[in-house]
Amino acid sequence: MRSFVLSVIGDDRPGLVSALADAIASHGGNWERSQLARLAGKFAGIVVVAVSTEDADALIGAVTSLDGLLEVAVHDATGADDGAGDDWSALTIGVLGNDRAGIIQEVSKVLGAAGITIDTMTAGTREAPMAGGLLFEAQLDVRVPPATDLLAVRSELEGLASELFVDIDMSAAGDS
Numbered sequence: 001m002r003s004f005v006l007s008v009i010g011d012d013r014p015g016l017v018s019a020l021a022d023a024i025a026s027h028g029g030n031w032e033r034s035q036l037a038r039l040a041g042k043f044a045g046i047v048v049v050a051v052s053t054e055d056a057d058a059l060i061g062a063v064t065s066l067d068g069l070l071e072v073a074v075h076d077a078t079g080a081d082d083g084a085g086d087d088w089s090a091l092t093i094g095v096l097g098n099d100r101a102g103i104i105q106e107v108s109k110v111l112g113a114a115g116i117t118i119d120t121m122t123a124g125t126r127e128a129p130m131a132g133g134l135l136f137e138a139q140l141d142v143r144v145p146p147a148t149d150l151l152a153v154r155s156e157l158e159g160l161a162s163e164l165f166v167d168i169d170m171s172a173a174g175d176s
Helices: 016-025 053-064 103-113 150-164
Strands: 002-011 030-039 042-051 071-076 089-098 117-127 134-144 166-172
Touching: 002 016, 002 053, 016 030, 016 042, 016 053, 042 053, 053 071, 089 103, 089 150, 103 117, 103 134, 103 150, 150 166
Parallel strands: none
Antiparallel strands: 002 042, 002 071, 030 042, 089 134, 089 166, 117 134
16 A cells, blocks of 8 residues: 655635545545645645555546646655654643734744644634734644653743743643
């Protein structure tokens, strides 16, 4: 079996997922996981696909020829490891505050320096109720290596929150 990560983007319209799913299924592929979203009028995402070695070239040809619908880039993930072992901890980090440039840059710099890897991140802006302006909100699901000093990371994030005038919350994944 071969595994591929497909990155997809196209102008948002009905039928995009169906066209991609048809191309995958009709060439023996199995749609294993995905994250897809509509962003700024575009439909974009990533899809993990498994296919037999014999059908791999045909599947690649089919998904990359969806011209006019989706641009698809194919990345070989055969034998790839998801990274962190079972001894890594899962955390959720929430960020909320007035929108300004550089919030994700600063937060990710602290996380990267600590060896923390981001599994998923959702971020966006919304109108600030009663205050006017925009609020920036993000949720990051991260994995933390076993030797990481979480108190030091928390302290750095709290200091950053004061500088950026945002609230940053850190909790074990799954906590409310």
